[in-house]
Amino acid sequence: MKFDYHIHTEDSYDSSIKAVDLINRAIQLNYNEIAITEHLDLLPLEIKKYGAPSLDHYYKRIKELQSNTSKINVLCGIEIGDYQRVKEYALSLIEDIQLDIILGSVHFLSDNTNVAVPLKKPLTKEQVKDYYLQNLALVSQCDIDVLAHLGVYKRGYHYIPDESAFYPLIKDILATMIDRNIALEINYSSLRRGYPTFIPEIPILEMYLDLRGKLFSLGSDAHQIEHFDLYRELIPAKFCTSFRYL
Numbered sequence: 567m568k569f570d571y572h573i574h575t576e577d578s579y580d581s582s583i584k585a586v587d588l589i590n591r592a593i594q595l596n597y598n599e600i601a602i603t604e605h606l607d608l609l610p611l612e613i614k615k616y617g618a619p620s621l622d623h624y625y626k627r628i629k630e631l632q633s634n635t636s637k638i639n640v641l642c643g644i645e646i647g648d649y650q651r652v653k654e655y656a657l658s659l660i661e662d663i664q665l666d667i668i669l670g671s672v673h674f675l676s677d678n679t680n681v682a683v684p685l686k687k688p689l690t691k692e693q694v695k696d697y698y699l700q701n702l703a704l705v706s707q708c709d710i711d712v713l714a715h716l717g718v719y720k721r722g723y724h725y726i727p728d729e730s731a732f733y734p735l736i737k738d739i740l741a742t743m744i745d746r747n748i749a750l751e752i753n754y755s756s757l758r759r760g761y762p763t764f765i766p767e768i769p770i771l772e773m774y775l776d777l778r779g780k781l782f783s784l785g786s787d788a789h790q791i792e793h794f795d796l797y798r799e800l801i802p803a804k805f806c807t808s809f810r811y812l
């Protein structure tokens with residue numbers, strides 16, 4: 567079973583991927599299932615910059631693609647940014663559409679520092695704590711299928727920082743996810759940005775297994791067609807079982 571549940575296409579402002587090209591490429595590379603997961607970014611600062619989103623057009627577009635494609639299963643998904651901060655608004659937008667997969671992710675610290683873009687300097691300990699607390703709020707308060715890119719702020723680092731001081735907090739996040747049946751995404755977009763490994767890293771994945779976590783998801787988080795499938799082969803096979811087929 568070859569899958570990727572985190573890909574951006576035409577309805578994400580920062581993606582250049584055409585869904586049709588993506589599907590052809592995925593069939594070529596023997597994928598069984600992919601999820602298109604456009605951004606749903608609803609913080610006031612994002613609405614100001616990119617406008618208020620509507621999902622109707624997106625939903626129709628994916629439904630049409632699905633009906634024209636029998637060689638691969640294409641899921642209609644969404645990546646809700648900072649869901650815990652925009653919960654009612656997000657719920658009002660998704661209530662009428664049948665999404666196959668909902669990713670939740672943290673892009674901003676509580677002071678609105680964007681940690682999903684390359685950072686000028688590494689985060690301070692207080693900022694890292696804030697980042698993980700946002701993730702804890704997200705998995706505790708929101709109904710999502712997958713927690714996306716845990717540790718995203720490290721994507722631009724060229725070394726793996728010592729995060730052992732945050733392991734108790736990370737353990738709380740993982741335990742909450744296990745309780746609430748939320749899958750843990752292994753996101754390998756970090757590798758193409760120069761980080762030495764995927765996120766979260768092996769010690770955190772092992773922590774999740776020790777807590778009896780079983781639900782894994784994989785995401786290239788591709789925004790360009792040449793990034794789809796890139797570095798996927800570096801993920802150990804034991805983490806490559808889809809949570810949707812357990």
Ligand SMILES: [Zn+2]
Binds near residue numbers: 673
């Ligand atoms: Zn994201």
Ligand SMILES: [Zn+2]
Binds near residue numbers: 572574645787
């Ligand atoms: Zn994404």
